Amino acid sequence: MRFNALIVAVCLLAVGGLVALQPVREALGLALDDSLQLALIHAELAMAPLLFLPVLGTRHSVLSNLTTGAACWAAAAAVVLLFSFASMGDLGWESRSLSAAVWLACVGTLSLAARVGSSWVGRTRVALLCLFGLPPLWHYLMLEYSGVSGARMKSLSPNWGLATHELTLWPLIALGLLCIGVAVAIPNRERA
Amino acid sequence: MRLLLLLCLFGSILTAQTIDTEKSRFMGSPNGRTGSYAPFRVVVEGLGGTDSIILRSVSGGVVLEKQVAVAGVETAEVVIPVLVADDAVVSVSSGPGDALVDEYRPKLPLRRIEPDYARPYVAVFSTDPLYARGVLPSAPNSAICDYFELSEFFGDWRLLDAYDVVVIFNPSDLRLPPGSQRAIAEFCSLGGACLIVGSFRLGEKAVDLPPPAEPTIINFRDVQAQRFGYGPGAIYRFGAEDLRRSRSAQLVLVDAMLDHTWYGADRAPAGKPESRLAPQRTPTPTPLPPDDASPTPFFWALGGGLLLLCGLVPIVAGRISKRTWPAQILLLVGCSGIGALALIQTRPLATVEASALVRLGEGGAASARMFVIAEEGWHDAIKVKLDDASDRSLPRRMPSEPGWRAWVIDTPLVGVTKSELESIEMAFGMVGDVSFRDFGAQARRGETEFSTSEAFLVEWWLEANAYRGRRAALDPMEWPTGLPRYEDARFVTRGAMGVTSRREGG
Structure with a gap:
């Protein structure tokens, strides 16, 4: 997708602009300070599976998806860092490694799905959204109904890790690299 | 080779400087008021070849720094204020880059002196400390005293921080060291009392300090004293002969101290006395909400540039090459550049x-x-x-x-x-x-x-x-x-x- 980075930049700028509007900001309990940038980083991490649009096709498309993913990551980073004007801290800069790991995981899994079949891309998106967003809910339900903690799932959920300052990058990097490896390993389909 | 030799020589000089932990100590030891700054004598050895050192008194959240010229000496003794607290550290730095040479965690004084209306903590300066010890002995039920030579009178009030009262015995009309007039004025302006027995000759002239109030005469056990109010503090002046003729010089001096700390009353006020120790609760109001930051023209320019870059690069690259990855690599570089520029935006101050x-x-x-x-x-x-x-x-x-x-x-x-x-x-x-x-x-x-x-x-x-x-x-x-x-x-x-x-x- 040639304009994937543009889509990422437009979407995140729109989110940033929306959150900066006074009624929205007050409703969310945010101010024009570090909290605005933090909200944008959470949005970036949560939206990465939706915003990345993989190219379907042969092994060569995996390389193309990788470079597109890198461009998307850089565009998202530029938007997040643009909102540093309101921030005293260096959270925008410090969260870039986590963001890179998330984009790598999205690129890897969605590229693999794109190699398998177009219908799998949507399913993978839903799975990624559940994986990134829902572990806190699973943790709560597990605690509530079986008294077992699901805090180990924190390493899978970047938003949860960011909120609790316990970032674990290796599961996301491992997932991304593994999926890219498998996507490259799948042989091209012979033309009939 | 010469450079290497010079570096080795320089390195040996750096490593040679050390704090003598045996001789370095709190000067008022074994007395000390926890949470206040007390005079600490630091002895630094092995200074040959060094022109200056920086001494730091570090305690949680505060760094007091003093630069000392040490050219031509092997050992230097410096007195700096050090907080009487577990986390206090004294460090020595020198050379280019202010490299840390040595640091030392002082041994704390064993006897804790709490702020108390009945027992003021006193620094006694005298030409003859033995005589001073006889006239005004340190007693746990009256005044608790640390004794110093008059010649080492502190020129910085911060060295007197722990004390409620300063007593100066100067019957022989000796001139006080330079800086003492300002130190006394500052100490008194912070609510301290200064008792002077004998002459009050200062080492400096024409110091720009507010004058004290007009003196009043007060009798302490038939010994006359002049009291000069100085802001919340006061200076009491006794004649050396008058004090010598009194029945108990100690009681006279303690009465004068209590006259100040009890605000002229016959008995101590209730509660704890005001001291310079940090309170446990800050009396500042709830912080104001932060000022809203507003985007600068630079923000809008970078945002516009980012959109233009992400829109135009794929179009232009598509005209040149059918492959997508060169355009994406260009976008990666361009967006990273914009991100780097975004980091130099003006940030809100804390x-x-x-x-x-x-x-x-x-x-x-x-x-x-x-x-x-x-x-x-x-x-x-x-x-x-x-x-x-x-x-x-x-x-x-x-x-x-x-x-x-x-x-x-x-x-x-x-x-x-x-x-x-x-x-x-x-x-x-x-x-x-x-x-x-x-x-x-x-x-x-x-x-x-x-x-x-x-x-x-x-x-x-x-x-x-x-x-x-x-x-x-x-x-x-x-x-x-x-x-x-x-x-x-x-x-x-x-x-x-x-x-x-x-x-x-x-």
Whole structure:
């Protein structure tokens, strides 16, 4: 997708602009300070599976998806860092490694799905959204109904890790690299 | 090769400098007041080949720094104020890059001296410490004394921080070392008392200091003394011969000390005495909400540039090559560049809020205790250069709310302007016709001369001081001059309150 980075930049700028509007900001309990940038980083991490649009096709498309993913990551980073004007801290800069790991995981899994079949891309998106967003809910339900903690799932959920300052990058990097490896390993389909 | 030799030589010089841990000690040891700064003698050895060293007294959130010229000496002895606390560290740095050479965690004094109305903690300076020890012995039920040579009188009030009273025995008309006049004035402006037995010859002339009030004559056990009020503090002067002829010089001197600390009353006020120790609760009001940051033209330019870049690069690259990856690589580089430029945008400054308690009294001298809270993004520690004559402040860390750091900063001899509003008299726990607690509540509601921000300070001070034996006038004040300001932060002053303690009998 040639304009994937543009889509990422437009979407995140729109989110940033929306959150900066006074009624929205007050409703969310945010101010024009570090909290605005933090909200944008959470949005970036949560939206990465939706915003990345993989190219379907042969092994060569995996390389193309990788470079597109890198461009998307850089565009998202530029938007997040643009909102540093309101921030005293260096959270925008410090969260870039986590963001890179998330984009790598999205690129890897969605590229693999794109190699398998177009219908799998949507399913993978839903799975990624559940994986990134829902572990806190699973943790709560597990605690509530079986008294077992699901805090180990924190390493899978970047938003949860960011909120609790316990970032674990290796599961996301491992997932991304593994999926890219498998996507490259799948042989091209012979033309009939 | 020469460079290598020079480096080796330089390295050997650096490693040779050490703090002599046997000779370095608190000068008042075994006495010490926990939470206050006490004079600490640092002995640094192996200084050959070094021109200057920097000594640092580091304790949680505060760094006191002193530069010492050591050219041509092997060993240097320097006295610096060190906090009597577990986390206090003394360090030595030297050479290019201010490299840390050695550091030492001082052994704390064994005997803790708490602030007490009945037992003032006294620094005694005398040409003959043995004589001073005989005249004014250190006794656990009267005055607790540390003894020093008169020639080593401290030229910096921060070395006298722990003491309630300073006694100077100078019957032989010796000239005090340079800096002592300012140190005495600053110590007294912070509420301390200075007792001088004999002559009061100072080492310096024409120092720009506020004059003391007109002297009053007071008799202590038939010994006449002149009392010069100096802001919240005072200077008492005794004739050496008069004191020698008295039946008990010790009782006379202790009476004079208690005359000051008990505000001229016959018995001690209730509660704990005011001291320079950091309080456990900061009396600053709830922090103001932060100012909204607004995007600069640079933000809009970078945002527009990002959209143009992401839109145009794929189109232009598509005309040149059918492959997509070169365009994506270009986008990666371009967006990273915009991200890097975004990092140099002007950022909002951390907020530092301050309230000041100004201590006034007789004469024109006054001092201030500034309560500072700073957002955690600001510095971890406040640094004070002890050599800087324009900054005589002394910070101390105090407990704070989460997300904030708090300090209390004592500054002597500040410039004050009283507000046009009238003073309020506090006596017998009553402020005017209402109890001090009701007055505090009224101040919170904005029904008094004080603003609702100053009400926190008013309430806090009344709660600590409104008990038996305390009478005082409270004044709304303009922000005093001479207090530290922090240019690298959004410095917000939240109000100042003046306190003039009244003595019994006027």
